Amino acid sequence: MTEKTPLNRRQMAARVAQEFREGWLVNLGIGIPTLCSNFAKEVIFHSENGVIGYGPQVAEGEENINMVNAGGQHVSLLPGGSIVHHADAFAIIRAGYLDVSVLGSYEVAENGDFANWKTAGRKGGGIGGAMDLAVGAKQVFIIMEHTTRDGKPRLLKEVALPATARGVVKLLMTNLGLFDVTPGGFALREIAPGYSPEEVQAVTEAELLISPDLIQISGTG
Amino acid sequence: MIDKIFSSMDEAVADISDGSTIMFPGFGNTGIPRNLMAALLTQGAKNLIGISNGSGGRDDRIDIGVLVRARQFKKLVMAFTASPHPSRATIFNELYEAEEIEAELVTQGTMAERIRAAGAGIGAFYTPASVGTELAEGKEHRTIDGKEYVLEYPFHADYAFIRATRADTWGNLQFTLAQRNFNPIMAMAAKTTIVEVEEDILEAGAIDPDHVHTAGIFVDRIVKIPEDGIWDSVPQR
Numbered sequence: 001m002t003e004k005t006p007l008n009r010r011q012m013a014a015r016v017a018q019e020f021r022e023g024w025l026v027n028l029g030i031g032i033p034t035l036c037s038n039f040a041k042e043v044i045f046h047s048e049n050g051v052i053g054y055g056p057q058v059a060e061g062e063e064n065i066n067m068v069n070a071g072g073q074h075v076s077l078l079p080g081g082s083i084v085h086h087a088d089a090f091a092i093i094r095a096g097y098l099d100v101s102v103l104g105s106y107e108v109a110e111n112g113d114f115a116n117w118k119t120a121g122r123k124g125g126g127i128g129g130a131m132d133l134a135v136g137a138k139q140v141f142i143i144m145e146h147t148t149r150d151g152k153p154r155l156l157k158e159v160a161l162p163a164t165a166r167g168v169v170k171l172l173m174t175n176l177g178l179f180d181v182t183p184g185g186f187a188l189r190e191i192a193p194g195y196s197p198e199e200v201q202a203v204t205e206a207e208l209l210i211s212p213d214l215i216q217i218s219g220t221g
Numbered sequence: 222m223i224d225k226i227f228s229s230m231d232e233a234v235a236d237i238s239d240g241s242t243i244m245f246p247g248f249g250n251t252g253i254p255r256n257l258m259a260a261l262l263t264q265g266a267k268n269l270i271g272i273s274n275g276s277g278g279r280d281d282r283i284d285i286g287v288l289v290r291a292r293q294f295k296k297l298v299m300a301f302t303a304s305p306h307p308s309r310a311t312i313f314n315e316l317y318e319a320e321e322i323e324a325e326l327v328t329q330g331t332m333a334e335r336i337r338a339a340g341a342g343i344g345a346f347y348t349p350a351s352v353g354t355e356l357a358e359g360k361e362h363r364t365i366d367g368k369e370y371v372l373e374y375p376f377h378a379d380y381a382f383i384r385a386t387r388a389d390t391w392g393n394l395q396f397t398l399a400q401r402n403f404n405p406i407m408a409m410a411a412k413t414t415i416v417e418v419e420e421d422i423l424e425a426g427a428i429d430p431d432h433v434h435t436a437g438i439f440v441d442r443i444v445k446i447p448e449d450g451i452w453d454s455v456p457q458r
Contacts, residue, residue: 030305047399048248048329049248049249049399049402050399050401050402051398051399063455064398065250065251065453065454065455066251066252066397066398066399066400066453067251067398067399068248068249068250068251068399069249070249071249072249072250074455077398083398083399083401084401085401085402085403085404085405085406086248086329086333086401086402086403086406087333087334087336087337087406089333090329090330090333090334093330094330094348094349094350113353118303118355119303122303122307123302123303123317123318124302124303124314124317124324124326125301125302125303125326126300126301126302126303126304126305127300127301127326127327127328127329127356128300128301128328128329129300129328129329129330130328131328131330131331131350131351131354131356132328132329132330132331132348132350134350135349135350135352136330136349136350162354162355163353163354163355164354165352165353165354166352166353
């Protein structure tokens with residue numbers, strides 16, 4: 001029997017990056033989604049500050065002060081890259097030019113709602129561009145840990161925290177599995193090594209659909 | 222002869238009165254008008270309303286955080302009113318928790334478009350962002366071609382502080398890479414647009430008109446950053 005091995009951050013990012021198709025315009029949120037850039041090939045990365053076509057983070061000492069991505073990382077601009085101002089960067093987002101927005105989240109509901117800008121008991125929140133990305137991109141993918149630090153479920157029937165957007169999540173990657181968000185709810189398509197669907201269900205509030213073609217995720221990260 | 226050059230940052234911000242609304246560009250440590258902010262700190266105007274993506278104050282450099290710390294703002298409009306994590310709280314977060322500063326939280330694309338709308342003579346616009354969330358509560362909604370939108374109004378400002386790489390005496394501007402961010406739309410949205418420039422100010426005609434990023438008609442005051450001014454550098458990792 002395989003040992004139970006939840007995916008690490010790099011493995012989650014690597015698996016999501018496999019979903020990208022050549023030529024896609026992709027926006028990566030801060031945190032785990034940013035790591036997707038280490039594994040994606042032949043896509044164009046868009047950043048909220050108007051940078052289109054950025055490349056890898058550059059080595060210390062070689063940074064250009066005027067070249068940052070949305071996470072504030074000093075990156076390169078690839079040949080063919082371009083710059084627009086902030087309003088045009090968001091025109092790109094709202095008008096549906098992005099093939100995918102990959103975001104982190106605190107909670108995802110089985111109907112595709114998600115909540116990622118405000119935690120319980122804190123005044124204010126950090127939205128950034130998440131509400132624009134969520135309604136504008138052709139597809140929204142979420143990467144997050146399957147449960148909270150206290151072990152509470154994050155895959156819910158309804159979000160408990162203030163929503164970022166309604167009914168938009170298409171694909172969800174956690175450290176325990178890869179889920180399609182379908183009209184019938186979360187469908188477990190791939191599962192972390194050593195886990196059974198029942199064990200994943202036990203830490204999930206929403207009722208899972210189990211794909212008849214369920215396979216084990218191969219950790220490549 | 223058209224000449225918008227001011228001899229110092231202090232002179233360029235001298236007339237800003239208490240209660241003014243000011244736009245501050247910048248994103249990820251670039252395109253931040255740090256020299257004008259330093260001058261405003263010295264000038265000391267109070268009860269200001271600031272429009273800025275974030276609240277700064279994450280390192281010891283001059284940014285909007287120093288104006289927050291000096292209690293020069295009554296209110297900030299921005300896309301982040303909480304830090305990503307309580308351990309990374311800034312001076313703004315502390316004052317906001319203590320209800321010593323007001324804030325309006327706006328999703329970043331709506332913020333950019335509200336600024337753009339002000340500079341473009343648009344009375345209001347419908348956006349799909351924030352529909353179904355707390356931020357849309359109480360706002361007018363409309364369904365257009367089967368999709369739901371929320372009505373948002375422009376942000377006007379008395380002043381915009383701008384950071385540019387290059388300018389000529391007419392105020393035509395060029396930015397470098399991601400330095401551009403909010404600068405062009407804020408330059409268009411304010412009654413008085415004040416620019417700090419990195420390179421020596423050029424004669425009119427020296428910038429190829431096809432390569433002007435912000436036309437000089439949107440610019441009122443230009444100041445060259447002095448040798449001993451605040452220059453950007455890459456933060457130490």
